[in-house]
Amino acid sequence: MKLKFPAIVAAATMLAAPAMADLVVPNMSYRTGPYAANGIPYADGFSDYFTLLNERDGGIGGQIVQVPECETAYNTEKGIECYEALKSQNPLVLNPLSTGITYQLIPKIGVDGISLYTPGYGRTSAKDGTVFEWVFNAPANYWDGASVAVKHILDQEGGDLSGKKIALVYHNSAYGKEPIRTLQELSEKHGFDLMELPVDAPGQEQKSQWLQIRREKPDYVIMYAWGVMNQVAIQEAVNVRFPMDHFIGIWWSGSENDVKPAGAGADGYKSLTFHGVGQDYPLYADMKQYVHDAGKASGAGDQMGNVLYSRGAYAALVIAEAIAKAQELAGTAEINAAQMRDGFEGLDITAERMVELGLPDFGAPIKLSCENHGGDGLGRIQQWDATAGQWNLITDFIEPDAEILDALVKEDSQAYAAEAGLTPRCN
């Protein structure tokens, strides 16, 4: 019996790997589990963008992009299984959409030579390319997000936060804990009090945290939540009558799925974003024509244009641009994983290029280098309009507080380099 199982698994895995073209960009998705509501639109957007490139342009540089999907359920053990299964297909880059899985993969990908692209999530200090050779987290990271949120609050309060109280409601995991250090530094700089309220995963139970908020009356609440925790938090905020325009979520807490369950109560809720919202971009016409109307959409095909779908498509867009850059640098369309990494480091997406791609003013320009793997970290604020049922951008791109962040990034990446015994590169 014990011998039989491995034999069957062996047979299954032998047959499992279909013949792949040269450009393999896996989609490590989660369409099941407590984070599925957010995982599905992202995965659909990611796959659909590559389908669009394949259908409309015949791939990138004449090479079709294969997007094999692997279900992680946001679970680190399944993430490892997916990584090992995908590794044999020679992927160019991985985008696991989970900070926990990212932390696990960072040491491994360095050894295996596969790039990791973690837009808006993952390990913040991976921005430091001198230490994290294979990891890219442009256009923005968690610490940028925290800083942009505080800057927005500064704008609201006329530039003075002394004596104000800001609460951080966070997912009690690597992801939620990421901004704490930054917010502590910022609270010293601007003189506000920081209140930390952890919520255990998956986050259905947060009554006590919100009762504490009702009692202590913080002036603002910043939230780092994901999956089911988002919907519950917004509903609880409505229940304790917290003013919604003083409630700011990170970009992972600002999709339609998160606000709709709270109905009209969620009106005025704000969240960060690092890209535009809605479907008023020329790209979506192509997306509709070549992908959705042609019946080639990923998943149920009903997610087009929502926030996380756009974010998945944006991640795919940055990867596609990096592939194109890598092809240009390598002088061949059939690039390998190492050339892909060079493509990321040479990445330069200008505002004009975004117009060409059919997404004018959608994302901030991204320019990466050997040292800078994280871009400029610009973010903007969007606000939910419950009557119209849509997100509206209410600010332009805001720059994070580089003075504080650069020092923190340096400190954390140096600590990692010392722990892992790495010598800085890019000299």
Next chain:
Amino acid sequence: MLYREAGDFKTSYRDDSQTFPIKLERWGYYAVVAVAFGIVPFVINDYWASAVLVPFLIYAIAAIGLNVLTGYAGQVSLGTGGFMAVGAYAVYKLMTAFPDVSLLIHVVLAGAITAVVGVLFGLPSLRIKGFYLAVATLAAQFFLVWLFNKVPWFYNYSASGQITAPTRTFMEQAISGPAASASAKYLVCLVFAFLVAWMARNLTRGSIGRRWMAIRDMDIAAEIIGVNPLTAKLSAFAVSSFFIGIAGALLFSVYLGAAEVGEAFGINKSFLVLFMIIIGGLGSIFGSFAGAAFLVLLPVLLKNLLVGNLGWPTDLAAHIELMIVGALIVTFLIVEPHGLARLWSLTKEKLRLWPFPH
């Protein structure tokens, strides 16, 4: 016909009470051990190690640990995940504090630390039993997870609360960290699984194991015939936690490489290991392996079949997989409430009589 006792004569008590008294079975066991140690390490690849065999062996160790406590000593525990976390954080602190000492020694020490913690949380078992004890161990689970989240000393003050296993070597071979080869990881886990199974088997058939079983079957009767419940129950907690601590240490250092306590060692882990021993068979070493195999290998097998071979969408496959595994668990428990181990021994019973059942 092939599987029989006839002609297999024993001439000493030692022979008569060995673990595998039937010749064919004994040879089968030797063959499995020889293949596991002598052949698999040479043919194993990364996928097989990281997705199939390493988790299987680690969960088997955890299941043996829980089986000692629940299956042999009759003390229900829902604190397995918490005790595994103790093992993981202990090995992390030891690895980073004493980088020159071998990881293998650290893993054993982590087991010992977990044993101490286990005895501490086992103290309520002297007053309460059954479901009430389960609730007390559940408190251990939540308390330990909370502790490792709350006190930054345990994760060396890292920004995100993640612990990451540094590379450690044994005889020039990396056994933890990203550079560890598939066969190195597999062999480390196999050696520990083999030793743990061997120890557990010999403890449970000796006087200590008999005391545990006496307590399990009827604690008052056991006390009357001279079994000290204090030492019997606490030794069961100590031995069980020792094994579970080793499993947790290996899970973090060799298998995952990085972990955060809420995700890797939450209440789900406690239930998973409990299901393993219920499906595998309470009070059976083979059952621990069978239960671990069932719950670790089956999902991977189904995923590869449904997504890889049949090309189903990943979400549909993941949902169907949950339903199939759930249905199989229910079916198994209806057909054979004593688990896979009992099913296996019934099969052997039938094979002995085959082809002439009377």
